[in-house]
Amino acid sequence: MSPLRLRDLSGIPDYKPGKAAPASSRGPAPFKLSSNENPYPPLRSVTEALNGSAALVNRYPETAASDLTRELCTRFAVEPAQLVLGSGSVEIVSQLIRATAGEGDEVVFAWRSFEAYPMLTLAAGAVPVRVPLTADHRHDLDAMLAAITERTRLVLVCNPNNPTGTVVTRDELDRFLGQVPPDVTVVIDEAYVQFNRHADSPQGIDYFRRHPNVAVAHTFSKAYGLAGLRVGYALAPVQLAAAMRKVALPFGVTALAQAAAVASLRAEDELAERVEHLVRERTRVTRALAEQGWRLPRTEANFLWFPLGGHTMAAAAEFETHGLLVRPFAGEGFRVTIAEVEANDAVIKAARSVRDAGL
Ligand code: PMP
Numbered sequence: 001m002s003p004l005r006l007r008d009l010s011g012i013p014d015y016k017p018g019k020a021a022p023a024s025s026r027g028p029a030p031f032k033l034s035s036n037e038n039p040y041p042p043l044r045s046v047t048e049a050l051n052g053s054a055a056l057v058n059r060y061p062e063t064a065a066s067d068l069t070r071e072l073c074t075r076f077a078v079e080p081a082q083l084v085l086g087s088g089s090v091e092i093v094s095q096l097i098r099a100t101a102g103e104g105d106e107v108v109f110a111w112r113s114f115e116a117y118p119m120l121t122l123a124a125g126a127v128p129v130r131v132p133l134t135a136d137h138r139h140d141l142d143a144m145l146a147a148i149t150e151r152t153r154l155v156l157v158c159n160p161n162n163p164t165g166t167v168v169t170r171d172e173l174d175r176f177l178g179q180v181p182p183d184v185t186v187v188i189d190e191a192y193v194q195f196n197r198h199a200d201s202p203q204g205i206d207y208f209r210r211h212p213n214v215a216v217a218h219t220f221s222k223a224y225g226l227a228g229l230r231v232g233y234a235l236a237p238v239q240l241a242a243a244m245r246k247v248a249l250p251f252g253v254t255a256l257a258q259a260a261a262v263a264s265l266r267a268e269d270e271l272a273e274r275v276e277h278l279v280r281e282r283t284r285v286t287r288a289l290a291e292q293g294w295r296l297p298r299t300e301a302n303f304l305w306f307p308l309g310g311h312t313m314a315a316a317a318e319f320e321t322h323g324l325l326v327r328p329f330a331g332e333g334f335r336v337t338i339a340e341v342e343a344n345d346a347v348i349k350a351a352r353s354v355r356d357a358g359l
Helices: 044-054 066-076 089-100 116-123 141-146 170-179 204-210 238-247 255-266 268-291 309-321 341-356
Strands: 083-086 106-111 127-132 152-158 185-189 214-219 232-235 303-306 327-329 333-337
Touching: 044 255, 066 083, 066 255, 083 089, 083 238, 089 116, 089 152, 089 185, 089 214, 089 232, 089 238, 106 116, 106 141, 116 127, 127 141, 141 152, 141 170, 185 204, 204 214, 204 232, 255 268, 268 303, 268 341, 309 327, 309 333, 309 341
Parallel strands: 106 127, 106 152, 152 185, 185 214
Antiparallel strands: 083 232, 214 232, 303 333, 327 333
16 A cells, blocks of 8 residues: 555644434434534425526536625625625635635634634644633633734634624724734624624624725524535625635535525525524523523523533533533533524423532
């Protein structure tokens, strides 16, 4: 066997997706609460759009994605030159990193945050700079500012933050952006923005309009429920958007994904009701857990963060015996998606058993 000359990728952590729910199990019906997915099935209009474009899959998708581009540009009042599509917002983050940072350049982000940030940074040959969250699980924007050096090309601000659900405030972001060097790109990753009800939390679009070094990343995976189709987009300054297109995966957004995304934008009211229901469920679960004595960080996303430190894996195993698959990070905590009512009821019950077990 001849040894292949591969790059040394040993420093790049593996992406650990949430466990898939087993098809059948001897325990209670499993709920997959490990990937922040939307529990609702696709809308009928989305299924119809998918069926309509299925007949075209012998052809490559239209690279310009003109229908989807038009819908998004109208909605945000931006030019097509300021919009970039990708195969999920994870590809958007990848494009942003590869468009700005090369060998030895630095990418600054809070930690813990979205798992893909360090992986994509390392894969680009750049250096991840992880800035610890504050004791209350929030971005420490002052420390992130202090972490910026001559080599910094990109700063990622995840708002709300995955996995803690916490948000930055407008004042914090204003102060931060007022001091970031103008040649450093700041990305506001708003994968969960539709779930954010915090009165003082910024809307990325306002900052994109005001600051020439700000880009915003959005996804159809969460509030729009299209995780399996892989479609996300960025609003970015024209020069950055052009650079992102150069490093984008050719034909990265399939015709099916484009059609489903357009149908979803046109069914916004129905989808917004679903989001509203999940937000109400989040309030219900949060209150029930507070009554049990839990003091969890305030979440503005479709998930909860249990900062259990050394008890994380034992508590995650306890949740699993209740049929709940969560996303644990050993020694830190685990993340649980807010989903359908029965799943949320089971979360309340499992949390009670974890407390009773003294974990
Ligand atoms: N950003 C954040 C903060 C996320 O949590 C995720 C998904 N977990 C993504 C981006 C990527 O999502 P997708 O590629 O499905 O759009």
